[in-house]
Amino acid sequence: MKHRDVELLAIGAGPANLALAVALEELAPAGLAAGSLVIEQADTVAWQPGMLLPEAQSQVSFLKDLVTLRNPRSRFSFVNYLHSVGRLSEFINMGSLWPYRIEISDYFKWVADSLTRVRLEYARRCTAIEPLRDADGTLTGWLTRLADGSTIGSRHLVMGIGRDAYVPEEFANLPARRVIHSTKYIQRIAELPKAVPYRVVVVGGAQSAAEMFDAVQSDLPGCQPTMVMRSIGLKTYENSKFTNELYFPKAVDGFFDARPEAREQILKEMHITNYSGLNPATLEKLYNSLYLDRLTGKGRLRVVTMHDVTSAREDSDEVVLELTDRRTGEVEELRCDLVLLGTGFVRAMPALVRGMADALGLERVTVNRTYKLDIPGPATAGCYLQGLNEATHGIADSLLSMQAVRAWEITNDVLAARAAGRPEASGEGVPVEPADDAPVPAVPVPVSAN
């Protein structure tokens, strides 16, 4: 089987590792960037492709692109993308900070296509990662196994694979054709015949569920959608400019250094700013369609609040959901043809990271302030986790808000490790000074080459 070695391997070409690739090109163009490879399981770069709905907008400012908070002069900015594709004037004229998700996705693809030093390969799915140790037991690198049977060795590894989709166990035994998680919505719904009068149940009460409830009305024009949620009803997310400062990259230090009970309080209070609420435009649109549905007596749409789906089974040619009323404990059946899950993502580490942690003998997966996996014992190799550290780095960890500055911190940490391990390497072996007008992230210089 084919084997090759690179200096740095980044797994996943989502925005986190694209931001890293750009940081490598801008901060370490001569050596490290050229020795870096990004692999992506899909055939192209697309941002959350399962929910790339035509009308959906990003929930963060376009200035929180892959570079601007790190290097406002970068050629990889969203503004330069707009200029390159000839849409800058129109975007300015729209007067919005929040681009459509489809254009952010296209921007990510443009960034990927614009890389000149870091290599990016598609259709490369990583299936397992194994630590490599020398005779003394020092961790010296990683062996990454791919689905095609080939392997890649690297000294530095950066995981930017997103989170695993959460499918509650109640739905685990339903046949796959009956259940669509939001991460597969667009692809799977496109395969269904349009004219069938499906009874569709959307499970969940946050943004993805609401977007599917809205989209399925036109994607399957004959369908009858019901939305089932545990909460008291759909709410807008909270967007105070005061608490929004917790999405600043510089807020990471305060969160990282906070006591466990304070971290818990912050995450709990910030939950409604990101997870359990809808953007106001989606909420207005949904309520208007519900109102019109009632006004015209169609009775096509239904929203069920304060109910848990406590079991699901297939019976003859339909799905039977058991709903339990949280107020009374009463149980009723809801029969349908298709279940759409807006149930989000698994909070625990993705299976790939857990497998690697098992191979390392780690009981818990934790990272330091610069996102490097804590591994006991001597090491000259390191692994960084992107977007999976909300518990230690705060609510913004999985969001675009962090990515430019985090990529900078990781790049600097790798450069510092490189300088410690191979002082002859090149002029790139030391952390790079930030641009004058950009925020200065705390980049502790590692005391060892770990």
Ligand SMILES: Cc1cc2nc3c(=O)[nH]c(=O)nc-3n(C[C@H](O)[C@H](O)[C@H](O)COP(=O)(O)OP(=O)(O)OC[C@H]3O[C@@H](n4cnc5c(N)ncnc54)[C@H](O)[C@@H]3O)c2cc1C
């Ligand atoms: C519907 C939706 C809308 C969102 N909207 C916003 C928003 O408006 N603003 C915001 O800031 N955040 C938003 N988010 C949060 C989102 O998590 C981040 O914006 C961002 O996508 C995280 O980037 P990432 O690179 O860490 O992970 P991802 O974007 O999930 O990218 C991971 C990449 O890794 C690849 N991959 C996974 N496993 C493997 C493997 N084994 N081998 C090789 N490749 C692999 C995947 O194919 C994917 O390309 C949204 C999330 C969702 C689900």
